[in-house]
Amino acid sequence: MLMLFSMFFGAGNLIFPPILGASSGDGFPMAITGFLITGVALPIITVIAVAITGKDVQELAARGGRIFGLAFPVAVYLALGAAYALPRTAVVSYSSAVTPVTGFDGALSAAIFSVLFFSVALALAFDPNGIVDRLGKYLTPALLTLLAVLIFLSVTGLMGEPPAASGDYADNALAAGLIEGYMTMDSLAAMAFGIVVLSSLRQKGVETGPALVKGVSASAIGAGVVLVAVYVGLGMVGQIFPGSENYTDGAALLSDAANTTMGFTGVILFGGIVLLACLTTAAGLIGATCQFFHKIIPSVSYRTWAVFFAGASVIVSTLGLDVVLSIAAPIIGFLYPIAITLVAITIIEPLLGRKLHWTFRAALTVVTIWAALMTAEEMGADVSPLIGWAPGYDLQLGWMIPAAVTILAGIIVDYFVRPDRAVPIGGEHQVEAELRGSKADEEALIDAIHSAQEIFDEDVDTVDLDQAIEETEQHVESLRRAEQEARERLAMVKAARKQARQSLTTLRHAKKRKVGTPAE
Structure with missing residues (x-):
């Protein structure tokens, strides 16, 4: 739980709530509610969606087709990696933690700091199996302690009145809060962090299936509770400063709040908070990103990928935050609607108990086209006649109605043209899902058999024989159907075992051919 919290609570998360508190005025309750919906609830749901697939974002995206299943994850991990999120952690750390304390503000000192910053993050991420322990045992408790001290002293020591609402918060505080949380990027980050949590639980012996989903859900919800407390506290600091x-x-607001309540010691305290928040996020991003790229290009080792992304992030971070934001903003705006649609259908699928093949493909196609038009408009193209009619267009949410309509139409199509098969959960094989899906029917059948047996334990003179015969005939028919279904499942299991044996033979032959080649 704490590991997941530390990964989510990065540079952007630290600086958004105080400005929200300062800008929302009396609308703070509604604004922070909107922020928590998109900044906490949505990322938690995304982590759970990754757990439902039982694998990673590539498996999640594969439901949109082969090309989409590769292109979308690559774009997500590049955005979370050297293109934006990783460099941002170093830039914000330097401007918030180094400059206020040391006074250094030059390009050379920023470059030196970036090298040191990513060297530490790289050391934390070099061993993917050790990320959980390193972050959870050491950095996260320190981060939470620093945050608690700053929030407590600010809330108890500052007596300012909430300012008047301004900007979008004056018009619609809830909508403005939704957009602010939407821009934290945490839903995209959740796609990357989900696989780290899955790996940790599997190493602890949690098997695939519903148990894995429950374990991940518990961690995600626990992290969400902590995030809610921190966000509300930081928002209150912005309200009363x-x-x-x-x-x-x-960042400047929080730094001044720390200085006002604790003097220069407060500035150092705030610098420590920012540095830890960004460092833990950077380590998590490097770990998740490198696991993904090592999977799709296994000839390049995890450590090589880690060094590459850390080095690239050092270079990009020297450009400054404004340049990084200008490059990344169109990419992030394009990816978010697609990510939310993908997660929504992934959550819906097991609830309906039916594979939504065409729903995934149709909805993701529509939303991808719509997101591309939105991005083109942000870059200066006049496409408002095509998308300006949609509700929520002014809030960059116009894609939601087309997505919802396409999802509904896709579900209807899938119900008519797709076979009724169980949905694998938490990395299950299709056979396991079929067997799990039939468990409830089998339990009901066993109860029926026991009921039939009770008839023969009673005095035959007290039993309605016609009714007993009818019920027993129904039980016999149920048993016949169960036997037939069991034979079909057994055939599926045998086929799966045969396929597994063939794969094992292929792997053994590959290993023999590779004898003499140094292991990665």
Whole structure:
């Protein structure tokens, strides 16, 4: 739980809530509610969606087709890696933790800091099996302690009145909060972090299937509870800090709040918070990103990928945050609607108990086209006649109605044209899903058999023989159907075992051919 929290709570998460508190005025309750929906609830649901597939974001995206199943994860991990999120952690750490304390503000000192920063993050991420222990045991408790001290002293020591609502918060505080949480990128990050949590639980002996989903869900919900407490606390700091309406940078607001309540010691304290928040996020991003790219290109080792992304992030971070944001913003805006649609259908599928083949493909196609048009408009193209009619267009949410309509139509099509097969959960094989799906029917059948047996334990003179005969005939028919279904399942199991044996033979032959080649 703490490991997942530390991964989510990075640079963007630290600076958004204070500005929300400063800008929302009396609308703070509605604004923070919107922020928590998209900044906490949506990422938690995304982690659970990854757990439902039982694998990673590539397996999640594969439901949209072969090309989509590769292109989308690559784009997500590049956005979370050297293209944006990783460099941002170093840039924000330097501007918030180093410059206020040391006074250094030059390009050379920023470059030196980036090298040191990513060297530490790289050391944490070099061993993918050790990320959980390293983050959970050491960095996260320190981070939570620092946050608790800052929030407590600020809330008890500052007596400012909430400023008047401004900007979008004055018009619609809930909608503005939704957008603010949407821009934290945490739903995209959740796709990457989900596989790290899955790997940790599997190493602890949690098997595939519903148990794995429950384990991941518990970790995600626990992290969400901590995030809610932290976000509300940081938002309250923005509400009560005198003159907070004059700030546009959440990091500067928090730094001044720390300075006001604790003096220069407070500035150092805030610097430690920012540094730890960004460092834990960077380590998690490197770990998740390198696991993914090592999977699709196994000839390049995990450590090689880690060094590459850390080095690339050092280079990009020297460009400055404004340049990084200008490059990444169109990419992030394109990916988010697709990610949310993918997660929504993944959650719906097991609830309906039917594979939604055409639903995935149709909805993702429509949303991808719509997101591309939105991105083109952001870059200057005039496409408003095509997408401007949709509700939520002004809030960049116009894609939701087309997505919902396509999902509904896809579900109807799947119900008519697709076979009724169980949905694998938590990395199950299709056979396992079929067997699990029939468990409830089998239990009901056993109860019926016991009921029939009770008839013969009673005095025959007290039994309605006609009714007993009819019920027993029904039981016999049920047993016949169960026997037939069991034979079909057994055939599926045998076929799966045969396929597994063939794969094992192929792997053994491959190993023999590879004798003499150094292992990775």
